[in-house]
Amino acid sequence: xxxxxxxxxxxxxxxxxxxxxxxxxxxxxxxxxxxxxxxxxxxxxxxxxxxxxxxxxxxxxxxxxxxxxxxxxxxxxxxxxxxxxxxxxxxxxxxxxxxxxxxxxxxxxxxxxxxxxxxxxxxxxxxxxxxxxxxxxxxxxxxxxxxxxxxxxxxxxxxxxxxxxxxxxxxxxxxxxxxxxxxxxxxxxxxxxxxxxxxxxxxxxxxxxxxxxxxxxxxxxxxxxxxxxxxxxxxxxxxxxxxxxxxxxxxxxxxxxxxxxxxxxxxxxxxxxxxxxxxxxxxxxxxxxxxxxxxxxxxxxxxxxxxxxxxxxxxxxxxxxxxxx
Amino acid sequence: xxxxxxxxxxxxxxxxxxxxxxxxxxxxxxxxxxxxxxxxxxxxxxxxxxxxxxxxxxxxxxxxxxxxxxxxxxxxxxxxxxxxxxxxxxxxxxxxxxxxxxxxxxxxxxxxxxxxxxxxxxxxxxxxxxxxxxxxxxxxxxxxxxxxxxxxxxxxxxxxxxxxxxxxxxxxxxxxxxxxxxxxxxxxxxxxxxxxxxxxxxxxxxxxxxxxxxxxxxxxxxxxxxxxxxxxxxxxxxxxxxxxxxxxxxxxxxxxxxxxxxxxxxxxxxxxxxxxxxxxxxxxxxxxxxxxxxxxxxxxxxxxxxxxxxxxxxxxxxxxxxxxx
Numbered sequence: 001x002x003x004x005x006x007x008x009x010x011x012x013x014x015x016x017x018x019x020x021x022x023x024x025x026x027x028x029x030x031x032x033x034x035x036x037x038x039x040x041x042x043x044x045x046x047x048x049x050x051x052x053x054x055x056x057x058x059x060x061x062x063x064x065x066x067x068x069x070x071x072x073x074x075x076x077x078x079x080x081x082x083x084x085x086x087x088x089x090x091x092x093x094x095x096x097x098x099x100x101x102x103x104x105x106x107x108x109x110x111x112x113x114x115x116x117x118x119x120x121x122x123x124x125x126x127x128x129x130x131x132x133x134x135x136x137x138x139x140x141x142x143x144x145x146x147x148x149x150x151x152x153x154x155x156x157x158x159x160x161x162x163x164x165x166x167x168x169x170x171x172x173x174x175x176x177x178x179x180x181x182x183x184x185x186x187x188x189x190x191x192x193x194x195x196x197x198x199x200x201x202x203x204x205x206x207x208x209x210x211x212x213x214x215x216x217x218x219x220x221x222x223x224x225x226x227x228x229x230x231x232x233x234x235x236x237x238x239x240x241x242x243x244x245x246x247x248x249x250x251x252x253x254x255x256x257x258x259x260x261x262x263x264x265x266x267x268x269x270x271x272x273x274x275x276x277x278x279x280x281x282x283x284x285x286x287x288x289x290x291x292x293x294x295x296x297x298x299x300x301x302x303x304x305x306x307x308x309x310x311x312x313x314x315x316x317x318x319x320x321x322x323x324x325x
Numbered sequence: 326x327x328x329x330x331x332x333x334x335x336x337x338x339x340x341x342x343x344x345x346x347x348x349x350x351x352x353x354x355x356x357x358x359x360x361x362x363x364x365x366x367x368x369x370x371x372x373x374x375x376x377x378x379x380x381x382x383x384x385x386x387x388x389x390x391x392x393x394x395x396x397x398x399x400x401x402x403x404x405x406x407x408x409x410x411x412x413x414x415x416x417x418x419x420x421x422x423x424x425x426x427x428x429x430x431x432x433x434x435x436x437x438x439x440x441x442x443x444x445x446x447x448x449x450x451x452x453x454x455x456x457x458x459x460x461x462x463x464x465x466x467x468x469x470x471x472x473x474x475x476x477x478x479x480x481x482x483x484x485x486x487x488x489x490x491x492x493x494x495x496x497x498x499x500x501x502x503x504x505x506x507x508x509x510x511x512x513x514x515x516x517x518x519x520x521x522x523x524x525x526x527x528x529x530x531x532x533x534x535x536x537x538x539x540x541x542x543x544x545x546x547x548x549x550x551x552x553x554x555x556x557x558x559x560x561x562x563x564x565x566x567x568x569x570x571x572x573x574x575x576x577x578x579x580x581x582x583x584x585x586x587x588x589x590x591x592x593x594x595x596x597x598x599x600x601x602x603x604x605x606x607x608x609x610x611x612x613x614x615x616x617x618x619x620x621x622x623x624x625x626x627x628x629x630x631x632x633x634x635x636x637x638x639x640x641x642x643x644x645x646x647x648x649x650x
Binding site for chain 2: 201204205208233234237238240241242244245247249251253255258259262265
């Protein structure tokens, strides 16, 4: 009963920040994202009576503590649905540094969900798979469907899921992830999210989200890169404004990230179509059209960025025969 | 008809951002500030029939363009009130780098107002002097009175002025200004302020200002440094959140400023009573009680900050006999 799945991480274009139900991971607002084809997690899950207890290995290291508990709880959810009690061995590999704001928990829990569900021979629709992944890590639900996804916040667990609004091939965008630091973030996102409602601006943000979702969907549909980039960049600055004005306040931006943000703005002033987005990590997503990719890559290298991950829109989570053990 | 005045710059504790009347410089909200005794401008104004036109020299350099126009317009206001048409020679010296967010326009226009009014033998009350200074540069009105000041936004020009709420000697605070860079800011504050209302969060900010003013006045009165520091730091992050979410967005924070903000937070985690405030420049104001001054100074030096200006609460704008020419 061994299955392996590959999942892409995703970049939130309209961000997910704040929960109305922490246990079920029901978000305060809808979000839009795009899967990233070169930020992937591969996970093999093997259920067997030969395992006395669940075993987890991530990137070659035996996992314990909080990380392990989250995975075990998720396996319990899937076991409970399948009516099986077998322990599992889980081996997971990221092709990128984890816990630095590149959403390794999104790709990780999407892959885990897909592999575990298949290993226990559960028949789930894509919607049901997205709902299942969401319960482990909110943004993981957006890595299940392909390309550009819309996560409907829903009214309850069964109505909170992501669906694809455009396939990966719809728009030839490039997301150049500038790896600023391999350092682990000082505060996990799930902790910082709890303070969202303490920002005096959070409710105003929520009010405006439906219009932003509508606008961005139209920009993607029209492949209007300038409007898309402006909105995506403004949205990520808004997210950080919410964190800056929360109690306690969180400053996730690193000096080197900020330096690069200033640079992206200066490149734009010189006429280049380039925008940034940043999540709760210090790495920066630099967005451009494929036609400008080489030019922007050269500028990033000139700016001293050594590690750059080149992404296009990615597929949804899928099974593979290439098991990790 | 030569007079010389000395004025302190001031640090806004509750910030001034946004105008309801650009011409008269009527602000959207009340603000609170403290004069800084070691950031001063000295200005000598000499009205004489021997000058064919106004002449302005700032820090040894003959000023022209936008800077000169602003000074000439202000001299016109004062000449008009005095009913005199004499041209003036104005020589001004800052003891700190100008246009890097240290409010050289506040101290500069406060000193200019005081010296020019005295030179033309106008009898103005402190309130009238504050109103006069405000018309040249909003925050200059707060440098006129002594110590801690409250700028009442007012309903019109005659009711928009600052008054002292506590004298400079009331509280032995230290403001260590960490000079991050001598570079001139890329966008003048007056330009960025025009976009205040484009931030989706600006109206919510305005609603909450009266409560913040009340709270901070009480913390100063009680000399409650922890509550004071928390509110002042949060307020400065809020100001930057407004700029980040404006259209166009403004990022005044420099990488090195951000680095130091992270450091101040880490010192606090280790038990030190230290907070930061930042204006629209890249230099950081590091606030502590006098008793901790040497400790914080040592930490700043260890963090690689070479230029530090040590300030206590400063006096109001005053005349001096030490003319600059």
